[in-house]
Amino acid sequence: MSYLEGLMSGYYWFQLGLIFSLPYVIPRGMHFKKHITILYTSTILCLVLSFIISPMYSEFYAELSKEDIHYRFILNSSINFLLIMVFSLQALSHSKFFIKKISIDKQLAENEKERRTRVLSNLGHELRTQINSINGVTQLILGGDLKEVPNKKYFEILDYCNENMLLLVNDMLDIHKIESGHFELIKEPKALYKFLNKITIPFINKAEEKNLELISYIDAKLKDVVVNVDEKRIAQVIYNLISNAIKFTEQGKITFFVKVIDLNKTNVVIQFKVKDTGIGIAPHNLNKIFESFHQIKNEKNPVYGGTGLGLAISQSIIDAMNSEISVESRLGEGTCFQFTLKLQREEALPNAQINTDAFTGDFSLNSTILVVEDNMVSMMYAKKLLEKHVTKVYHGTNGAEAIERIKEHKDIDLVLLDLEMPVMNGFKAIEHIKKIRPDVIVIAFTANIPSTEILNKLDSLGFDDILSKPFNKHQLFTVLQQYTLQTEA
Structure with missing residues (x-):
């Protein structure tokens, strides 16, 4: 019985071969029809061969000796074993190919994701910078004597549109952060x-x-x-x-x-x-x-x-x-x-947050401030807000000029330092500023949306605080009051 069972098992070898053929026909786009055709052809061929030479059907050939039957069994087993090896090697080859392709695609996707994040971040920075310029000019006009402002309602409409444009920009940046997994809370x-x-x-x-x-x-x-x-x-x-x-x-x-x-x-x-x-x-x-x-x-x-x-x-x-x-x-x-x-x-x-309505009337800050900003409209807006309320205002357009101003004017006790500037940016400039004047307060002045990564980087470099653009008068002086002495005007 063992011998007969062994002979009959040879008939089923081809079915084992089919199992190994399955990975070969996993759908692969436009070539799926070709691969499935190859599978069916191989299966039918294997089936025909098994019927022809399988020892299970040797009883129809009475003239065959036991040696012939044994020979056919070995032949059938060899063919099917060869088929299994072919499909196995084919499956391994395709698996390695797809694993390598997935790895390459993953790397390309990460590079593309990083590139898009960088591009979108730069775009958001530039848009917020321009919005800050529009906001600054509008606030300067509306912040004056309203009786002297011609076409006041048009400037109010402009201010409204500017606020909505900022909301749209922030929404687009937020949804990108959410989808890329970089969204976070700052408590x-x-x-x-x-x-x-x-x-x-x-x-x-x-x-x-x-x-x-x-x-x-x-x-x-x-x-x-x-x-x-x-x-x-x-x-x-x-x-x-x-x-x-x-x-x-x-x-x-x-x-x-x-x-x-x-x-x-x-x-x-x-x-x-x-x-x-x-x-x-x-x-x-x-x-x-x-x-x-x-x-x-x-x-x-x-x-x-x-x-x-x-x-x-x-x-x-x-x-x-x-x-x-x-x-x-x-x-x-x-x-x-x-x-x-x-x-x-x-x-x-914290004590610095208690007095949030301190700047509703006339006031002055006992402080000399250096504003470092390469955008002339933002510079003009900041200076106009500061000039009436601080002791003195100096200005510079890049990090190199900021260092020179710090060396020249010992009375500067606070610096509003933009991060993205030509010649030398704020990240590099603060290192030199802190070496020259370790006691000076430096506030990052940026159109980037604050994140934990940015805040940690600014803290490690020695920045004392951050002021995001676009900003208004209340936001500016709420930050400044934490580091300067307020007196009655």
Whole structure:
């Protein structure tokens, strides 16, 4: 029986060969038809050979001796073993080829991703620099005596458009960071109550233009509560939700609601809601609204403007805060977005952050400042803001000039240093500045969006703080007050 079983097993060798042939016919684009044809041809050929010479059917050849049967068994086994080896080597060859190709493609993709990131970062830097120039000139005009400003309404429109252009640029940079995995939060101790009470102010005019009621309820339990949070990112989420609520509401009201769910010594749990009486969202669209570049259209008003990035970015920000945005909506009745955050409490604000409204009237800073900036419009804007409120202002257009000014003027106690400049950039200039004057305060002056990587690099080089472009008067002097002495004008 063992001998017969051994003879019969030779018949099934070809089936084992087919198993080894499978990797050979994995779909490979345009060549798949060719490869599948080769497989079927090989299979049929193997099958025919097995039927012809298989010892299992040797009973039909009575004249065959045992030696002939044994010979046929060896022949059949050899053919099928050879077939297995061919397919195995072919599979190994293709596997190595595809592994190598995947490795090369991965490297090319990473290089392309890095190149696109660098290009987009440079593009964002240049766009924000130009936006800062437009913002600076507009603010200088509107910041003067309004009675003397001709065509004031046109400058206000320009200011509005400039702000929206900055939002679009930031949205594009944010979505790229999210998709490339470089998105991050920068947490600092913040008092949320005062900030949240003011957050709807920018939307009052928009709501009034559409005859909408904009209501804000902020839980009084948040008074004197300091939390560790990325305040700018929370503001970005709330701005997106309120802006969308106004955009998609034709009548009724928008309500911004903040409630403390739990408050203890270490943490606070806060629920945020933005509710409107707008057009609502169809049930089949609820899962789509958080997709990038996706906008919900309405038959009566199919176009509402925007990029469709706001909710996608907002969801990513809340995800990074270990929560999620939920939505409830009914067509024709309105929509309610809400999210809950658990935030770590801090004992108190740093002293430098307490006086946030110090620069509302006439004031002066007992400081001599060096502004180093290669963009002439940005330079003009910064100097105009500073000249009325500081002891003296010097200027330079690159790092080399900054070093010369530091050597020449011993009274300089603070430097606003741009990072990207010709001749010598800010990264190199600060090394020389700190060697000459270790006590001087140096603030990075840049159109780059701050990230942990940039902040760590600036800190290691000796920068004391950072001021991002575009900036306004309040942002400039809020940073400066931390390092200079304020006196009454």
